[in-house]
Amino acid sequence: MAMSSIQKIAIMTSGGDAPGMNAAIRASVRMAISKNLEVVGIIGGYSGILNDQYQPLQLRSVANIIQRGGTILKTARCAEFFKPEFRKIAADKLRAQGIDGIICIGGDGSFRGAHLLHQEHSIKAIGVPGTIDNDIFGTDYTIGFDTAVNTALDAIDRIRDTAASHDRLFIVEVMGRNSGFIAAEVGLAGGAEVIFAPEYLFPIDQAVNQIKSAMSKGKMSSIIITAEGQKSGRAYDLAEAIRKKSGFDARVCILGHVQRGGSPTAADRVLASRLGAGAVEALWSGETNCMIGMNGSKLVKVPFEFIYNNKKENPRELIDLAQILSL
Ligand code: ADP
Numbered sequence: 001m002a003m004s005s006i007q008k009i010a011i012m013t014s015g016g017d018a019p020g021m022n023a024a025i026r027a028s029v030r031m032a033i034s035k036n037l038e039v040v041g042i043i044g045g046y047s048g049i050l051n052d053q054y055q056p057l058q059l060r061s062v063a064n065i066i067q068r069g070g071t072i073l074k075t076a077r078c079a080e081f082f083k084p085e086f087r088k089i090a091a092d093k094l095r096a097q098g099i100d101g102i103i104c105i106g107g108d109g110s111f112r113g114a115h116l117l118h119q120e121h122s123i124k125a126i127g128v129p130g131t132i133d134n135d136i137f138g139t140d141y142t143i144g145f146d147t148a149v150n151t152a153l154d155a156i157d158r159i160r161d162t163a164a165s166h167d168r169l170f171i172v173e174v175m176g177r178n179s180g181f182i183a184a185e186v187g188l189a190g191g192a193e194v195i196f197a198p199e200y201l202f203p204i205d206q207a208v209n210q211i212k213s214a215m216s217k218g219k220m221s222s223i224i225i226t227a228e229g230q231k232s233g234r235a236y237d238l239a240e241a242i243r244k245k246s247g248f249d250a251r252v253c254i255l256g257h258v259q260r261g262g263s264p265t266a267a268d269r270v271l272a273s274r275l276g277a278g279a280v281e282a283l284w285s286g287e288t289n290c291m292i293g294m295n296g297s298k299l300v301k302v303p304f305e306f307i308y309n310n311k312k313e314n315p316r317e318l319i320d321l322a323q324i325l326s327l
Contacts, residue, residue, distance in 0.1 A: 004284045006100040006124070008038040011057070012073060014045035014110035017260060018130045018144025019069040020268035024105050026062040027276030028128075033059055035284055040099070045106070046078035046113055049090040054097060066269055069147075069261045075106070081113045084120065091121030100124060101283040105143070105276070107131040108307055111291060115304040118289045126279045127291035127304065130272075132260060135179035137310040138302030139293025143275065146267040148175065148259040149185045155255055156190040160223060167220035169211065169242075169250040173235035175259050176227035182259070183227040184318040193219075193326045195319045196226035196238065204238075208246045214327065224250070232256070274299060 011028050013021050025041070032039045041061075043053035055061075055073075065072055080086035094102065094117075101124030104114040114125035129136045132148035152174045163170045172192075174182045180197020187195035193214055194207045211222050226235050232254065239250040264272065271294065278292040278299045290301045 004035070005286065006037065006284055008040070008098050008100055009280070009283055010040050010042050010054070010094065010097070010099045010102045012042035012045055012048065012102060012104055013071040013075045013130065014104055014106035014113070015075060015077065016107060016131055017069075017071050017075050018132045018142070019147040019260070019262055020143040020264035020272040021071040021075075021105055021130050022062075022065040022068050023264060023269045023272035024128055024130060024143055024276035025071065025073060026066055027273040028103050028280050029057045029062045030059060031277040031280040035280065037280070037284070040097070041073045042102070044074045045076040045110070046081040046090065047076045048074075049093055050078070050080060050086060052093065066273075067263050069263055071105075078113075084116075087113075087116055087120055091117055091123050094123055101126070101288065103128060103276075103279045103283065105130040107133070107142075108136055111304050111307060115289060124283060124288040126282050126287065128275045128279050129291060129293060132182065133176055133179050134181040135176075135312055136291070136293070137307050137312040138291060138300070140296065141271055141294050143268055143272045144260075144264070145181065146271070147262060147264045148182055149189070150265055151259050151262055152182060152186045152255055153189050155253070155258070156186060156192075156223060156225075159253055160190070160221075163221040163223060169222045169224070169248050171224045171226060171235045171239050171242075171250050171252050173226050173228055173232070173252070173254040175255070177230060179312075180227040180314050180319075183225050184314055184322075187225040188318045188322040188325075190223065190225065191326060192225040192322055193222040194224045195322055196224070197314060197319060198227050198229045199314045200316060200319060204241045204245055208242060208248070210323065211248065212246070217327065228254075
């Protein structure tokens with residue numbers, strides 16, 4: 001086997017957890033061991049580096065986790081990491097452990113931390129996109145998105161049963177603070193009449209007209225999907241606005257954190273396995289400062305800078321199509 005200057009790597013999960021992170025950890029650990037690398041897990045994101053929370057990882061340490069949601073390495077938000085002096089401490093601690101490079105599984109916030117560790121202290125770092133929101137530029141999909149969409153869809157199918165039985169209007173709030181990727185896919189797959197995504201402001205009047213038009217064609221129950229936007233509970237404001245405009249009494253269902261948990265779907269396990277393994281191969285061959293993403297069916301390396309300097313577009317077509325098909 002060819003030689004690499006990398007001998008010991010660390011794997012961490014950071015930011016919001018997402019189903020499939022464990023499958024990515026498993027893939028990274030086993031790919032690393034297949035290349036005779038030593039692997040440690042950092043427990044609890046960047047705080048784990050500052051608090052010396054390391055755990056050696058062997059083949060069997062990652063047995064029986066491919067199907068489990070959450071992350072065995074725990075995750076955290078670490079305020080200190082925004083300050084350069086703490087990033088220096090972290091870099092010194094990584095070096096003291098003999099760690100040649102890190103794999104950071106998380107969202108774009110976590111990648112900023114990894115990017116700075118590289119820029120300021122030459123710590124080799126590769127990112128793996130793990131967030132249910134799917135809002136990371138440079139990759140078609142992020143780990144956890146497919147599972148979150150399927151979990152939300154399952155809930156919506158159930159709500160549709162009761163909506164249809166009582167001729168009711170339901171507003172279902174899905175996750176997505178700044179992005180409506182979950183809302184768009186769930187809305188189209190769940191046959192929603194209207195989708196409110198943070199990127200595309202849909203006027204309430206238009207939503208009311210859409211529901212009235214559906215009713216005039218004999219449709220007696222409707223489902224509206226909204227992303228949480230900047231404020232969880234936004235669906236209640238929407239229900240009130242619709243009531244004021246139309247007199248319709250909409251029921252609200254907020255799905256919340258159930259969308260974060262659960263066993264990852266096959267698609268997420270495959271994605272996580274490919275990205276987790278790809279990250280090790282990248283580190284091993286001397287790459288740094290980039291995320292391993294998915295472009296069509298191919299793995300791609302995307303420099304960290306590209307990720308922050310671009311915004312991933314939420315395909316408007318899905319939202320428009322859902323509206324046409326719900327008539
Ligand atoms: P996500 O990775 O899911 O986007 P966050 O944005 O909360 O989640 O970021 C996770 C952690 O990454 C933060 O708590 C912090 O430790 C680190 N981080 C985020 N942004 C930065 C930044 N600009 N500089 C340094 N570290 C950061």
